[in-house]
Amino acid sequence: MRMTRTSRSSSGFVQSSDRPMTDINSLTEASLPPASLIICSRDRPKLLAETIESVLRGDEVPTELIIIDQSDVPHPALASLKSGRSCEIRYLWTHSAGLSRARNTGIAAARHAILAIIDDDMFVEPAWFGSLIRALLNSGERAVVTGRVLPTAPEVPGGFVPTFMPSEVRAVYEGRIGTDVLAGGHMAAYRSILDAVGGFDERLGAGADFPAADDNDLGFRLLEAGYRIIYAPEAVLYHRAWRGKGQYMAARWSYGRGKGGYYSKYLSYKDLYMLRRMVWDILHRVFRFPFLVWLDPRRACGDLVYIAGILSGTTRWAWTQLKISHGATEAQR
Structure with a gap:
């Protein structure tokens, strides 16, 4: 760069x-x-x-x-x-x-x-x-x-x-x-x-x-x-x-869920690049939470919602792809 x-x-x-x-x-x-x-x-x-x-x-x-x-x-x-x-x-x-x-x-x-x-x-x-x-x-x-x-x-x-x-x-x-x-x-x-x-x-x-x-x-x-x-x-x-402030947590959930789907799209045991990125995205927010909760409570809580969204999106993407793969296998029989 x-x-x-x-x-x-x-x-x-x-x-x-x-x-x-x-x-x-x-x-x-x-x-x-x-x-x-x-x-x-x-x-x-x-x-x-x-x-x-x-x-x-x-x-x-x-x-x-x-x-x-x-x-x-x-x-x-x-x-x-x-x-x-x-x-x-x-x-x-x-x-x-x-x-x-x-x-x-x-x-x-x-x-x-x-x-x-x-x-x-x-x-x-x-x-x-x-x-x-x-x-x-x-x-x-x-x-x-x-x-x-x-x-x-x-x-x-x-x-x-x-x-x-x-x-x-x-x-x-x-x-x-x-x-x-x-x-x-x-x-x-x-x-x-x-x-x-x-x-x-x-x-x-x-x-x-x-x-x-x-x-x-x-x-x-x-x-x-x-x-x-x-x-x-x-x-x-x-x-x-x-x-408005009432939409903040919903926005953090949506961003996290989308990010989780994005990460999951490229997860592979042959190429750990995206896995490392996802882990860091989660962990650095976990590490800063004890400090951020005192400085900016809304942002700290938003980080937790975002992390939950990542985990939800990753799981949902993997499950969706598994169903698609299973359906394709059944269709070939």
Whole structure:
């Protein structure tokens, strides 16, 4: 892994209400190649609309913005959105469930070779899109780029952000690095790379039986296939802290269960790499618990719930695969 120091962005976070809608048409379009931005959502139309508005207020915009909506019912207001800029908005409502399935649907629907993906509860810096795509162009066709994710101030009492990536240091990741660095909710890649590794595993991710770690899995497969993951801190977006404190433990359970499924997918007595990672993920939380319980009780309890989720997810994945294997054996008789 190679790292070089970069400076922090000098631009402050600009919320959508800070720039008038009339400014959109006066922004200068830069010479980026055609690119598709994919945003997947389910039953969060307000958050989604505000994310889209934030993107369209940027200094540069994607050639097309694809909305994959898995909501119970379609949202006509989203379907009729127009950008007023050189960005086509395509709204695709689907009966399917699961974030990974939605992202794969968006990848298949995209018309361009360069793809970007973000979540539906983000605000972006004005320079974000151009910074992300240029980082990908500068990294070559065997790289995937992810960027900085900062939390907003809580929007509700006890509001929190499940994950964020605040580092200001550019990094290049190759091979087995002992951790997970790709943020599925903030990434850019060439379609050819995603196709080569099979896209997102639809058994993982929000809405699936193993409701997290879909990006961990994709990142691992990319690195195993010899691709690089580039962390570009100049590409900055903000993850909104809209989840209330009552949702914290459920989020930790979901993340743990998804992580357990991810670990179990690669467990093998012939290759102990993922087993060692899983053991360390559990043990370092056990070791820090006596100290953390005094400093941050909620986080300490969240660690215990996360560990329970890992064990549940690992067991469930192994049991599911055993049933599939047994069913295949019976079918051959």
